[in-house]
Amino acid sequence: MPPEYTMAAGVGYPPDIMNRNRTPRLIRFNKPYGVLSQFTPEGKWRGLKDFIDVPGVYAAGRLDADSEGLLLLTDDGRLQAQIADPHFKLEKTYWVQVEGEPDETALAALRQGVQLKEGLTRPARARLLVPPPALWERDPPIRVRRAIPTAWIELIITEGRNRQVRRMTAAVGLPTLRLIRMAIGPYNLEGIAPGTWSEVS
Numbered sequence: 166m167p168p169e170y171t172m173a174a175g176v177g178y179p180p181d182i183m184n185r186n187r188t189p190r191l192i193r194f195n196k197p198y199g200v201l202s203q204f205t206p207e208g209k210w211r212g213l214k215d216f217i218d219v220p221g222v223y224a225a226g227r228l229d230a231d232s233e234g235l236l237l238l239t240d241d242g243r244l245q246a247q248i249a250d251p252h253f254k255l256e257k258t259y260w261v262q263v264e265g266e267p268d269e270t271a272l273a274a275l276r277q278g279v280q281l282k283e284g285l286t287r288p289a290r291a292r293l294l295v296p297p298p299a300l301w302e303r304d305p306p307i308r309v310r311r312a313i314p315t316a317w318i319e320l321i322i323t324e325g326r327n328r329q330v331r332r333m334t335a336a337v338g339l340p341t342l343r344l345i346r347m348a349i350g351p352y353n354l355e356g357i358a359p360g361t362w363s364e365v366s
Contacts, residue, residue: 189241192222194362195354196236198303202227213238217362225249226349229328233303234259234346235354238362248349254323258348259330260298261318262307263339267293271337275320279336283326286333290321300345301359307342315342 194217196202199210202224206212210230222238226249239245247253275291294317309315318339320330331341347354357363 187241189239189244190219190222191241191244191352191365192217192219192238192362193352193354193357193365194236194238195357195359196228196233197359198233198305199230201230202236216360226325228346229344232344232346233359234344235349235352236346237349237352249325251323251325255350256321256323256348257325257346257350258353259320259322260294260300260345260347261320261330261334261341262297262315262343263318263334264310264313264315264342265339266314267316267318267337267339271339272318274337275318275333279333281326281329281332281336286326286329287322287324289323289333290319292319293317294319303343309342319347 194213200216201207201210201212204212204214204217206215213224217238219238221240223240223245225237225239225245228234228236237248239248248255272291272293275289278285278288280286297317316339318334320333322329322333326332330344334341352365
């Protein structure tokens with residue numbers, strides 16, 4: 166994994182989970198573009214069964230088929246809820262390639278909260294990634310217009326609204342071209358190539 170997007174590894178279970186007799190299984194998966202957050206394929210989208218052959222685990226939360234990056238799977242319902250339920254306000258870190266050049270006004274709007282159809286988003290953390298991160302190539306590649314520059318933003322949110330990151334960047338005039346979830350709370354993509362997975366020990 167290129168050092169430009171290496172993040173500090175954190176793989177600890179929540180304290181209340183550690184006190185239980187049975188240790189839950191937890192899997193970190195680097196989901197490629199075009200893969201659903203479920204084992205069964207639908208239409209043109211592939212399912213997790215093409216990549217993960219582990220019985221009894223299910224995705225903790227969702228990641229859209231046209232997004233990439235970290236998806237957590239577990240066999241423990243309580244842990245699944247702690248990861249996926251916005252009530253716990255677990256931070257989710259995204260690296261977003263946008264069309265246009267983000268200025269401080271746009272970044273400030275993302276930080277303060279963006280008005281979406283269903284209401285104002287929670288305050289987020291947003292910063293410009295300079296230089297752009299060195300990442301794997303997407304298959305298929307994004308569509309880029311030569312006359313319009315692109316940039317990368319790191320956006321950290323504690324919600325899970327439908328297609329929230331894409332809608333937030335669009336609201337500040339920066340359409341999303343590519344979206345990668347880099348981390349969920351203490352769990353991240355450290356050492357996991359696209360399409361592969363690693364069990365948290």
